[in-house]
Amino acid sequence: MARPDKGFERLGPPRRGEWRSLFQEAPQSVEDYVARCANRRTPGRAAFLLQPLGAVAARFPETLARMAEYAGAFFGLEARLLDPIPLPESAHVFPRDQHRSPDLLAHLAARAPADALVYLGISDRDLFAPGKKFVFGEASLESRTGLCSLARLEDSDRRALKLMTHEAGHILSIAHCTAWRCVMQGSNTLEESDGHPLHLCPDDLRKLAWNTGVDPMSRYRALAALYSRWTWREDARWAEERASKKRVVLGPRPEG
Numbered sequence: 001m002a003r004p005d006k007g008f009e010r011l012g013p014p015r016r017g018e019w020r021s022l023f024q025e026a027p028q029s030v031e032d033y034v035a036r037c038a039n040r041r042t043p044g045r046a047a048f049l050l051q052p053l054g055a056v057a058a059r060f061p062e063t064l065a066r067m068a069e070y071a072g073a074f075f076g077l078e079a080r081l082l083d084p085i086p087l088p089e090s091a092h093v094f095p096r097d098q099h100r101s102p103d104l105l106a107h108l109a110a111r112a113p114a115d116a117l118v119y120l121g122i123s124d125r126d127l128f129a130p131g132k133k134f135v136f137g138e139a140s141l142e143s144r145t146g147l148c149s150l151a152r153l154e155d156s157d158r159r160a161l162k163l164m165t166h167e168a169g170h171i172l173s174i175a176h177c178t179a180w181r182c183v184m185q186g187s188n189t190l191e192e193s194d195g196h197p198l199h200l201c202p203d204d205l206r207k208l209a210w211n212t213g214v215d216p217m218s219r220y221r222a223l224a225a226l227y228s229r230w231t232w233r234e235d236a237r238w239a240e241e242r243a244s245k246k247r248v249v250l251g252p253r254p255e256g
Contacts, residue, residue: 007238008201009181019186020178028175033207037173038141041077041117041212045144048077048118048168051108054087056124060150063157064122066230070161073222075168076214077117085111087125101127101138101147109143117212118168119145126151136193137163139170146171152190158232159190162198169200174207198235217243 014020048071050064057064064081072079091103104121112119127149129135136153139146146167153159162183169184177184180201187193200208209216220243227236 007199007242011179011181011185017188018192019176019188022188023176023186025176025178025186027178030203030206030210033173033175034210037207037211039117039144039171039173045115045117046077046212047113047115048072048075048079049113049116049120050079050081050164051119051121052082052084053104053121053123054084054125056122056150057084059124060155063150063155063160066157067122067160067164070226071118071164071168073219073226074165075118075172075208076212076219087123093128096128098126098128098134099123101129101135104147105138105140105143105145108145108147109140112143112145116144118171119143120164120168120171121145121147122150122164123147124150137167139167141171141173144171154190158198159193162193162196165198169204169208172208172211174204177201177204179203199238 011020050068050071052064068079068081071077087099088103088107091099091107093100104123104127108119108121127135127138127147129138134152135149137146137148148160148163148167150160153163165183174184176186180203181197182201182204183196183198184200184204185196187196205216208214220239224236224239224243227233227239
């Protein structure tokens with residue numbers, strides 16, 4: 001395996017209160033991923049579909065358009081922004097003015113299009129799951145569906161893109177990253193999430209390339225172009241440096 005370049009960083013011990021200090025998750029190797037992947041791209045199931053819920057499309061049209069464009073470049077999939085659908089009132093818990101994420105996932109699962117490799121609901125309402133005060137998002141491998149809430153992101157497109165790619169990664173069977181600074185790291189707070197990069201580590205990029213067939217070099221070029229257009233200069237420089245190398249650094253090559 002090639003030695004990763006300086007653009008990637010191994011994780012040290014977690015700080016108190018961070019995700020890894022509270023949840024002891026087993027690492028997911030590339031080989032483990034290939035052996036157990038529950039949702040892989042096929043000729044008839046290759047679309048990344050963003051499903052606006054409730055009033056989010058009216059409130060955040062530019063953010064949603066940016067999310068769809070970014071999803072296409074990041075995952076190497078055809079990404080489409082669908083027409084909005086209402087939020088089911090049955091999922092709304094009035095005393096806490098939040099929506100139950102499991103109910104919304106079930107609502108989405110019942111209407112997931114057949115060609116959706118990823119069907120991701122986007123809401124501007126606050127979400128919670130049993131035993132938790134709130135959740136930023138949630139994903140279901142079995143139904144190829146997920147949820148992202150913009151309610152606590154303070155109108156930050158960067159946070160929205162990071163949340164979207166993280167939850168979609170889970171829909172594609174990628175577990176939390178425990179070895180690298182990576183967008184697939186778990187997080188308990190916005191502060192912790194803000195410290196994570198937008199990019200995938202070499203291991204998770206190998207998993208994505210195996211799943212969707214995206215060419216890593218072309219992917220870096222597409223991301224660099226988007227970051228440049230959005231004047232995210234540091235991110236553009238990082239992606240351009242990866243794209244300029246003779247070969248992209250990836251984790252171990254899986255069999256199959």
